[in-house]
Amino acid sequence: MLGKKALPIGVMVMLPVVALAALGVGYGLWSEVLTIEGSVLTGEVDVGFTGLWIQEGVDVDGDYVSPEPWGTENAADCQAELLKTSGGDDNGFNLLRITVTGAYPSYHCKVGFGVENLGTVPVLIYQPVPSGTVEIPIVIEWCYADPVQVEQGQPPAECQLDIHFTNDSGIDENSMYEFAYTVEARQWNEPR
DSSP states (O other): OOOOOOOOHHHHHHHHHHHHHHHHHHHSOOOOOOOOOOOOOOOOOOEEEEEEEEEEEEEETTEEEOSGGGTOTTTSEEEEEEEOOTTSOTTSBOEEEEEEESOOTTEEEEEEEEEEEOSSSOEEEOOOEEOSOOOSOEEEESOOOSSEEEOTTSOOEEEEEEEEOOTTSOOOTTOOOOOOEEOOEEETTOOO
């Protein structure tokens, strides 16, 4: 009968040593974990009206002139003011209110203003557009390109509105006419 052959003693001693060494490799692995943390603070789109000015004039024989030499400087009055509304940002003026009293054909009320970037994000500022019904003719003059990009700290985009009646405008005496325009500003990388 064939008997079992015994392993030499040296092999039998080495077998547990090799098994323990293999186990030690698994348990003896050194490691380290790296961590990534961060935070992102977003920017702000914020614009406001600035640099308000008013110029009154009259068409006389096709020329635009000041009403003063004609003695009519008190016949009409143009007022404009910059306001903050309750829904607006505290950083700037978000409402331009224009009031004209005593207007008559050929009278001009020109109101100039700027739109400045008060936020941290560059913005595209679009020209004023009517919002709702505009009952009187308003000309938008030498306004910025449509749109113009304004960075934080850059000079404002400037524009001028000319509120002007002609004899052909069809306006009535002792009447009130209203208008509303909006100026849109969007982050620079998301044009209309």
